[in-house]
Amino acid sequence: MADPFLSIQNVKKSFGNVAVVKDFNLDVGAGEFVSFLGPSGCGKTTMLRIVAGFEEPSAGKVMIGGKDVTGLKPNQRNIGMVFQAYALFPNLTVAQNIGFGLKVAGMPKAEAQARVAEMLNIIKLPDFGDRYPYQLSGGQQQRIALARALAPKPKLLLLDEPLSALDAKVRISLREEIRSIQKKLGITTIFVTHDQEEALSMSDRIVVMNEGRADQTGTPFEIYNRPSTKFVANFVGTLNVLEGTISDAASGTVKINAEEIGLKGKLNGSKSGDTLSFALRPEAIALGRKAGNDSSLTGQIADVHFLGSVIRVRVGIGPNMVSLDTFNSPNSPPPAVGEKTEISFSSGDVLVLH
Ligand SMILES: Nc1ncnc2c1ncn2[C@@H]1O[C@H](COP(=O)(O)OP(=O)(O)OP(=O)(O)O)[C@@H](O)[C@H]1O
Ligand SMILES: [Mg+2]
Numbered sequence: 001m002a003d004p005f006l007s008i009q010n011v012k013k014s015f016g017n018v019a020v021v022k023d024f025n026l027d028v029g030a031g032e033f034v035s036f037l038g039p040s041g042c043g044k045t046t047m048l049r050i051v052a053g054f055e056e057p058s059a060g061k062v063m064i065g066g067k068d069v070t071g072l073k074p075n076q077r078n079i080g081m082v083f084q085a086y087a088l089f090p091n092l093t094v095a096q097n098i099g100f101g102l103k104v105a106g107m108p109k110a111e112a113q114a115r116v117a118e119m120l121n122i123i124k125l126p127d128f129g130d131r132y133p134y135q136l137s138g139g140q141q142q143r144i145a146l147a148r149a150l151a152p153k154p155k156l157l158l159l160d161e162p163l164s165a166l167d168a169k170v171r172i173s174l175r176e177e178i179r180s181i182q183k184k185l186g187i188t189t190i191f192v193t194h195d196q197e198e199a200l201s202m203s204d205r206i207v208v209m210n211e212g213r214a215d216q217t218g219t220p221f222e223i224y225n226r227p228s229t230k231f232v233a234n235f236v237g238t239l240n241v242l243e244g245t246i247s248d249a250a251s252g253t254v255k256i257n258a259e260e261i262g263l264k265g266k267l268n269g270s271k272s273g274d275t276l277s278f279a280l281r282p283e284a285i286a287l288g289r290k291a292g293n294d295s296s297l298t299g300q301i302a303d304v305h306f307l308g309s310v311i312r313v314r315v316g317i318g319p320n321m322v323s324l325d326t327f328n329s330p331n332s333p334p335p336a337v338g339e340k341t342e343i344s345f346s347s348g349d350v351l352v353l354h
Contacts, residue, residue: 003066005030005188006051006156011060013046020046022212024060031186033179035199038209039235044192047209048158051190053077064156077156080149080187084161087145088133094144095120095129101152119147122181139170146178150185157182157189163198175202196236200224208232224281230353233279240285240322241353242278246270254278257318261295266352277353284349285324287313287335293344301339315343 004027013021021043028034036044049055051062053074061070069077088097095116102112120126123143133141142162149157162178163171179202182189193199199206200220207217208231216228227233234241244256249272252264256278263278270276289296299315299322311334315322322343326334335341 001027001029003030004028004063005032005065006190007063008047008051009061009063011047011050011057011062013043013050013055014058020212021050021057024212024214026207026214026217028188028190030188033182033189033191033202033204035191035193035203035206036209037193037196037199037206037236039194042209043212044194044209045160048160048190048192051156052079052081052158078154079156079158080152080154081158082142082145082149082160082162084164088141088148090133092132093129094125094131094133094136097133097144098129098147098151100148105152115151119151122150122184123147123177137170138166139174142166142174143177146181150181150187155188157187158192159189160192161194162191164193164195171198178202200236206236208235210235227351230277233351233353238282238323239351240280240282240320240324242280242317242320242322244276244278246272246274246276248272249274256297257320259297261297261347261350263347263350263352266347266350268352268354270354279351279353280322280345280349282312282324285322285343285345287315287324287326288342289344293346295347295350296342296344298340298342301335301337301341303337304334306334315341317343 006028008024008026011021011024024047036047038044046055050057053072061068064077098119099112099116102115120129123146125140125143163174166174175198191202203220205217205219206223207214208223210231216223216232223232224237227236233239242256244254246267247253247255247260249267249270252262252267253260254263286293297317299317302314302316302321305312309328310325311328312323312325313335
């Protein structure tokens with residue numbers, strides 16, 4: 001990246017002798033929205049706290065706007081932060097909460113009031129200034145926390161699982177709201193989450209973290225369709241994994257449950273006789289033979305869930321279980337459990353998990 005706004009370079013962090021962040025590198029462009037996605041304990045919050053300046057890295061550096069900020073305190077970094085717990089001041093009104101950073105910075109009162117009113121409009125709660133936090137729903141409290149973080153016009157917004165304490169519906173609407181405010185203000189943002197759907201739907205790019213490392217960094221499309229490690233493939237999205245044995249490496253022939261499929265050019269140095277895992281996303285598999293699909297396997301319907309527009313079918317392929325979705329069609333009833341069936345797919349869609 002030519003001129004990254006945020007640059008995290010060779011950062012490591014240990015607590016005692018436990019390495020929590022292991023050689024983390026990332027460049028984030030101005031205005032970009034990047035998510036840190038990974039399971040609990042993989043080091044997301046620690047990495048975010050290092051960017052914020054609440055934690056000092058054991059090695060490496062953090063650059064913001066071309067300047068090395070590694071030794072600077074959080075309040076010298078021009079950042080806004082929102083945490084998982086709402087963390088509003090309970091004894092202050094909404095307006096006082098949003099204006100808190102402005103007051104600390106010594107902004108004249110009239111100017112601060114105008115800025116608070118502007119923020120209340122941006123988060124679509126214009127008449128809430130005189131309320132206290134206990135008079136707000138969880139979703140409203142998180143919008144106030146966002147407004148408070150944005151009021152001093154920070155250059156970098158850091159969000160640590162800001163939606164995880166909210167119920168599913170509020171979470172989805174707030175997701176869209178945060179993203180639209182972020183775009184409107186053009187503020188560079190790092191968003192921490194362990195929710196893959198949240199990361200996929202909101203981000204320009206995602207960093208998938210695994211045990212203190214960035215396993216893969218890419219757009220949601222790249223991460224989902226071209227996962228570079230087994231961990232990423234499994235963590236992001238639903239994946240069907242089939243065990244197979246290479247019967248002829250030269251021609252790319254692979255045996256899965258006594259049937260053969262061709263995966264020429266995908267076996268990447270593996271030898272005949274090697275056992276590998278092959279993965280397919282549910283949407284890459286068709287029930288029955290579909291025109292254009294060059295590969296097929298025989299199986300048996302294990303269960304059928306009628307969900308309305310979509311029917312989710314699980315098919316047993318020997319010891320492997322494969323999940324796929326078909327669209328409902330009023331003129332053809334769903335298959336019956338126990339029925340023999342074929343599944344088909346394009347060999348180009350098979351992910352080989354090395
Ligand atoms: N101050 C600390 N002292 C010692 N160990 C710590 C400290 N802070 C974090 N850790 C450890 O570092 C590891 C990573 O923690 P971190 O909070 O970064 O994970 P996370 O990815 O944010 O997880 P979650 O999704 O659960 O929030 C954990 O094993 C945690 O126990
Ligand atoms: Mg965390």
